[in-house]
Amino acid sequence: MGVSSSTNNEKANEEAFVRSLGDRYPLGDAELRKWCWCYNALPHHPSPCSSDNGFLSSLAVCSAIYNKPGPSVSTYDALNERIESSSMVSRAIAIIEENIFPPGLSSRIAGGLGLSLKNNQISPLQSPPIFPKPSSSNEEIFAWEYSYYSIQSIISSESVSYELQDFLEGISSSCGRRGSRSTLSKLFHLASVSNDQGRKSVDASEVIDIAYRLTVATSYLLDHTAKRTPDNNSEDWKSFVPSNDAKGLQSMVGSLLNAAKKLREREGSFGYQNKNVNNKNVNTTVNIEEFLEWAETTVPMMASSLSTFLHVLFNFFCQKNEGNPHRFPPGVAPLLMPALSIDQTDKNPRVPLSSPPSSFFTEANTSFDLFALASTSITLASGRFHRLFSSEADGLSCNRLMNALIGYGGPTVVIIRSKDIKGKCGAGIFGAFTNSPWDRESGEFYGNSDSFLFRLGPEPMGVYRPKGDESNFMFFNPEARSKGYDQLAWGIGFGGTSKEPRLYIDEILDGSTAKDKDLTFENGPLLSNKDESNSYCGFEVEAIEAFGVGSSQVIKDALHARDEHRKEAQKRIRHAMKGAKAAFLEDMQSGLVGAKVFKHRDEMRERDGGCDMDKEG
Secondary structure (H helix, E strand, O other), X not given: OOXXXXXXXXXXXXXXXXXXXXXXXXXXXXXXXXHHHHHHHHHHXXXXXXXXXXXXXXXXXXXXXXXXXXXXXXXXXXXHHHHHHHHHHHHHXXXXXXXXXXXXXXXXXXXXXXXXXXXXXXXXXXXXXXXXXXXXXXXXXXXXXXXXXXXXXHHOOOOOOHXXXXXXXXXXXXXXXXXXXXXXXXXXXHHEEEOOOOOEEEEHHHHHHHHHHHHHHHHHHHHHHHHOOOOOOOOHHHHHOOOOOHHHHHHHHHHHHHHHHHHXXXXXXXXXXXXXXXXXXXXXXXXXXXXXXXXXXXXXXXXHHXXXXXXXXXXXXXXOEOOEOOOOOOOOOOOOOOEEEEOOOOOOOOOOOOOOXXXXXXXXXXXXHHHHHHOOOHHHHOOEEEEEEEHHHHOOOHHHHHHHHOOOOOOEEEXXXXXXXXXXXXXXXXXXXXXXXXXXXXXXXXXXXXXXXXXXXXXXXXXXXXXXXXXXXXXXXXXXXHOOOOOOOOEEEEXXXXXXXXXXXXXXXXXXXEEOOOOOEOOOOOOOEOOOOOOEXXXXXXXXXXXXXXXXXXXXXHHHHHHHHHHHHHHHHHHXXXXXHHHHHHHHHHOHHHHHHOHHHHHHHOOOOOOOOOOOO
């Protein structure tokens, strides 16, 4: 059984049709064909899995089982693999809907994809299609797939339906192809309701919680696809159940509400009279303009929470890419919950290897603070947090922290937890991100503008980026460098001046300070200063950690740079010691050492009433 030669005209018409769609939607030809088939398949070609799937699950199943037929790819083994993948994605989305998503979120996502218009048109799913038998030849498989995956019914229509246009636009916007602002708008509308005036608004905590849960769900999907286990009884999903970290969520909510308040004040509107965001009388809703402005400046990667989830759901369960890892399309930067790893180069044998990677992010798969940090920068959003230093494992020592950082050749995050100081500063979690290597000790600042200071809580979250006035980004000045004679701050600093950095980690940890403003970074508090008349706040370190961040390759290269830096340092020390030893031996051979050593005895003999050192007592 084969395919007749008349298919050549059908192929030509199909290619022309797909190209015409490409003029309107920012999707590749292969993607457009796939989505046309998937959309057409929803009411007429039922899921090969359960018959009670929701629209999001059914669409994911269609995406997993889809294939563009061809003699080299139409085989029974490949078809069977796609059927197994469709079963996996169906089970995965069921777990997500039951344990990770809030009620109704899947339906709202499907509606954002343009599927809501079909809700009233779809009849109950029919029985699964009859797939070819294992004994079928590749030619028979190809013929069956050519018919099953046909989009001729769409092409033969006089015009593209409005429903299909809405669907392709929904895919383009929700999957990040229309840009981050369009995706943020989709995210906003997942939580939006209309007020009395018909204007859309969202509860600040709800829209942030949705972005967080989408990111956790993405982590679960990635873990699930990596294992590709058919075990229906596996309980691996339990480590991805979102945490009840109300403090972390409320800190980000406070940041959004404060930003909305400032925007309303600029525009002459009012509404936020109480600074306490936990007060039930305070308006906790924001409109889309307020949400967009806040997200784009404070947490720009939040836009990718929806697009990343959908891309993984629709593509990572598809047929294996010949051993190559799945990739995100150009222009789409993913938001992933960073994986935590530990630097074992100088591991303390007293610390068991089972110790948690971080005292800040104890639940690595679901940590809200980790999600918050990942949302601030593309470097933090799509890779690993590789622990270089932990005060819990390595001791509360700035010298050890400095030793862990010096020579590291990549971006880093330093996170601090401070103690509550009665009457002065409240406890808090804050720190700094730098994208430049810690490549030298210096009494001068270095680094670049891809850096910022941040506060994670418990007060409203803050992200303070460079404002362009100064370039005092990072400072690494151990006292030993100048033997203490330079009169500068000794330790690690960010912003401010070399004598008074804005965020300063003192070398002996008894004079660390945090300020609300400087000329390099945007103004804003790092700590809760109980003395509001003073923008200067000294703090006591309770815990501190440093992470190398970025992709696995970036971290590998940065660790190699640190190893080379250490080798060079050891070489210089050996050279200095060798030079000192050679000079000492030369002095010994010339008799100069003896003259120096016993010079004081000769001087004493020459004094008036001097003593005879050789005289016996």
